[in-house]
Amino acid sequence: xxxxxxxxxxxxxxxxxxxxxxxxxxxxxxxxxxxxxxxxxxxxxxxxxxxxxxxxxxxxxxxxxxxxxxxxxxxxxxxxxxxxxxxxxxxxxxxxxxxxxxxxxxxxxxxxxxxxxxxxxxxxxxxxxxxxxxxxxxxxxxxxxxxxxxxxxxxxxxxxxxxxxxxxxxxxxxxxxxxxxxxxxxxxxxxxxxxxxxxxxxxxxxxxxxxxxxxxxxxxxxxxxxxxxxxxxxxxxxxxxxxxxxxxxxxxxxxxxxxxxxxxxxxxxxxxxxxxxxxxxxxxxxxxxxxxxxxxxxxxxxxxxxxxxxxxxxxxxxxxxxxxxxxxxxxxxxxxxxxxxxxxxxxxxxxxxxxxxxxxxxxxxxxxxxxxxxxxxxxxxxxxxxxxxxxxxxxxxxxxxxxxxxxxxxxxxxxxxxxxxxxxxxxxxxxxxxxxxxxxxxxxxxxxxxxxxxxxxxxxxxxxxxxxxxxxxxxxxxxxxxxxxxxxxxxxxxxxxxxxxxxxxxxxxxxxxxxxxxxxxxxxxxxxxxxxxxxxxxxxxxxxxxxxxxxxxx
Amino acid sequence: xxxxxxxxxxxxxxxxxxxxxxxxxxxxxxxxxxxxxxxxxxxxxxxxxxxxxxxxxxxxxxxxxxxxxxxxxxxxxxxxxxxxxxxxxxxxxxxxxxxxxxxxxxxxxxxxxxxxxxxxxxxxxxxxxxxxxx
Ligand code: HEM
Ligand code: SF4
Numbered sequence: 001x002x003x004x005x006x007x008x009x010x011x012x013x014x015x016x017x018x019x020x021x022x023x024x025x026x027x028x029x030x031x032x033x034x035x036x037x038x039x040x041x042x043x044x045x046x047x048x049x050x051x052x053x054x055x056x057x058x059x060x061x062x063x064x065x066x067x068x069x070x071x072x073x074x075x076x077x078x079x080x081x082x083x084x085x086x087x088x089x090x091x092x093x094x095x096x097x098x099x100x101x102x103x104x105x106x107x108x109x110x111x112x113x114x115x116x117x118x119x120x121x122x123x124x125x126x127x128x129x130x131x132x133x134x135x136x137x138x139x140x141x142x143x144x145x146x147x148x149x150x151x152x153x154x155x156x157x158x159x160x161x162x163x164x165x166x167x168x169x170x171x172x173x174x175x176x177x178x179x180x181x182x183x184x185x186x187x188x189x190x191x192x193x194x195x196x197x198x199x200x201x202x203x204x205x206x207x208x209x210x211x212x213x214x215x216x217x218x219x220x221x222x223x224x225x226x227x228x229x230x231x232x233x234x235x236x237x238x239x240x241x242x243x244x245x246x247x248x249x250x251x252x253x254x255x256x257x258x259x260x261x262x263x264x265x266x267x268x269x270x271x272x273x274x275x276x277x278x279x280x281x282x283x284x285x286x287x288x289x290x291x292x293x294x295x296x297x298x299x300x301x302x303x304x305x306x307x308x309x310x311x312x313x314x315x316x317x318x319x320x321x322x323x324x325x326x327x328x329x330x331x332x333x334x335x336x337x338x339x340x341x342x343x344x345x346x347x348x349x350x351x352x353x354x355x356x357x358x359x360x361x362x363x364x365x366x367x368x369x370x371x372x373x374x375x376x377x378x379x380x381x382x383x384x385x386x387x388x389x390x391x392x393x394x395x396x397x398x399x400x401x402x403x404x405x406x407x408x409x410x411x412x413x414x415x416x417x418x419x420x421x422x423x424x425x426x427x428x429x430x431x432x433x434x435x436x437x438x439x440x441x442x443x444x445x446x447x448x449x450x451x452x453x454x455x456x457x458x459x460x461x462x463x464x465x466x467x468x469x470x471x472x473x474x475x476x477x478x479x480x481x482x483x484x485x486x487x488x489x490x491x492x493x494x495x496x497x498x499x500x501x502x503x504x505x506x507x508x509x510x511x512x513x514x515x516x517x518x519x520x521x522x523x524x525x526x527x528x529x530x531x532x533x534x535x536x537x538x539x540x541x542x543x544x545x546x547x548x549x550x551x552x553x554x
Numbered sequence: 555x556x557x558x559x560x561x562x563x564x565x566x567x568x569x570x571x572x573x574x575x576x577x578x579x580x581x582x583x584x585x586x587x588x589x590x591x592x593x594x595x596x597x598x599x600x601x602x603x604x605x606x607x608x609x610x611x612x613x614x615x616x617x618x619x620x621x622x623x624x625x626x627x628x629x630x631x632x633x634x635x636x637x638x639x640x641x642x643x644x645x646x647x648x649x650x651x652x653x654x655x656x657x658x659x660x661x662x663x664x665x666x667x668x669x670x671x672x673x674x675x676x677x678x679x680x681x682x683x684x685x686x687x688x
Pocket of ligand 1: 046048085086087088092164165182204205206207208249411412413417418419420457458459460
């Protein structure tokens with residue numbers, strides 16, 4: 001893991017004292033609320049429905065036990081004893097007081113963390129594959145590059161007052177778990193003739209105008225990365241629209257100018273910008289790689305795992321759903337579900353955080369990850385430790401066996417916390433999860449991603465859910481629109497709108513009809529929902545959603 | 555009267571040759587006023603050019619930073635001034651990107667007195683760009 005050097009420490013300490021000063025100057029009137037706003041946003045502080053919200057970066061989703069324990073401490077001391085893990089590998093505190101925020105930032109700095117550029121019209125916290133450095137299928141660990149991007153983008157003088165926010169995601173695996181095609185820039189690590197480089201995707205994004213990103217170059221040599229990123233952002237900072245915030249993201253710029261024109265402008269700028277990088281970044285990159293060296297994997301017998309697997313059906317069910325293949329023999333990647341049916345997706349209590357910190361230290365080489373699916377991951381656990389780990393997780397309600405299943409729902413905060421919401425999303429997630437849990441159908445249904453947003457801004461990624469749910473307001477009544485067939489992976493696709501929306505009451509039965517239709521139509525248990533959908537298209541599912549239309553037609 | 559801000563704080567404006575609006579500039583122009591929506595590639599860097607003043611219509615509009623950087627990267631070495639709604643918290647960004655100075659209104663100077671600007675005269679410290687670019 002990356003550890004802060006003296007430069008990073010001094011940077012954060014100075015930045016925090018500047019923010020402390022900005023808070024005071026806001027209070028004494030030197031800064032207007034308008035002027036204070038972007039300054040607090042670039043330090044992660046939002047004003048929400050009930051209170052301020054502090055969004056803390058977990059860069060590329062990686063943290064250690066000590067950091068997780070500090071997040072728990074902050075939740076207890078300055079919030080209500082819990083935090084909310086988000087789809088962008090952040091943790092949000094929903095109840096801080098403005099005057100406490102500088103102290104919270106200092107507490108984060110103690111463990112090498114910050115909230116810089118988690119909001120505002122800046123380059124945001126860079127996200128990465130949450131299985132990085134552990135999964136069996138990756139070409140290279142993307143995190144050293146992500147760290148390089150973090151440093152380059154932090155406090156970048158050209159890019160603090162851009163048309164809109166800018167999000168970068170990176171994956172080192174051909175199986176895209178970082179949703180790179182739905183980011184302003186997506187980076188896929190690739191190799192060409194033995195040389196390391198990137199496929200660069202620009203102009204993806206969800207929100208009110210969902211767009212799948214377009215490839216701007218299919219091979220960028222590794223050493224050109226920072227100047228190239230800088231060129232893309234610089235061109236957009238110049239020509240991106242500032243007259244309408246809904247047209248400001250780079251996806252609209254790419255759409256309006258066309259990818260060829262953007263490519264031409266970027267190449268032109270790259271020719272100028274490239275010379276301002278001496279190459280020192282590549283020396284640093286080589287150093288950072290050593291920070292992310294794999295832990296010393298141990299070799300020991302796996303008999304304990306086999307015994308538990310055969311004798312304990314609850315452990316078996318958890319192992320079948322919550323483990324993923326690790327690159328090291330005898331190891332597994334463990335996904336801890338923060339989505340117990342009926343709870344708020346992504347909310348973790350301070351006790352749960354402390355337990356996960358302890359378990360990471362005891363069984364997981366002191367590493368944790370936050371996934372964009374709002375779960376916590378222990379990337380390196382030896383199989384023989386899994387039964388003990390599972391038993392410990394059960395104590396804190398963290399052993400739910402539902403990773404990838406219908407109750408592993410992504411939901412945005414919605415009406416419960418968000419000032420922009422047009423409908424509730426958390427309660428809908430809770431209802432769906434509870435319903436299918438009661439039916440005991442979840443494991444039978446298998447892999448199925450439901451994603452819910454409480455308004456058109458799409459923080460819950462509903463466009464790329466196998467089943468996407470968008471909560472709107474129709475004359476004061478919540479109305480939920482359903483999209484089907486979305487995909488967030490390397491075969492990314494925006495889901496198809498099924499038809500008219502449903503009231504909150506009608507929604508869960510409607511989802512149940514879609515799922516029943518799938519169970520009916522699939523060729524067998526091996527055919528996942530999304531595969532059946534791809535084979536048959538929208539029609540049969542639409543018929544299931546709107547049986548009354550069928551009846552009318554008959 | 556406007557106020558000029560440099561690393562030493564507030565000073566009187568020392569530039570007395572005025573500005574030619576960008577677009578009316580001839581080959582022998584000495585100083586130009588550049589609006590925020592200018593394409594930096596259209597600014598011709600002639601041997602006589604001594605002063606470029608870039609407008610910031612609002613502190614939230616960061617296009618001027620890109621124009622300044624592109625001018626510096628394409629070889630402009632004369633005086634470079636940020637003009638308009640720039641706040642003291644942006645001073646280090648302006649300096650790091652290549653501006654020499656910032657010109658602000660009396661009103662803004664009254665609200666953000668010179669200590670608040672001098673507080674950020676340490677803009678050379680703690681700069682990640684330095685470490686990434688070398
Ligand atoms: C509760 C306070 C929040 C507010 C006010 C808020 C506001 C917004 C807005 C206005 C957008 C659209 C931006 C645009 O298209 O230009 C957006 C996008 C987004 N938000 Fe949030 N958000 C909030 C919470 C969250 C949370 C908790 C998450 C994670 C679970 C999240 C994840 C995202 C993501 C991933 C996008 C990107 C969609 C895209 O543009 O590609 N947001 N948010
Ligand atoms: S999707 Fe809408 S309701 Fe949900 S968090 Fe984003 S802005 Fe708020």
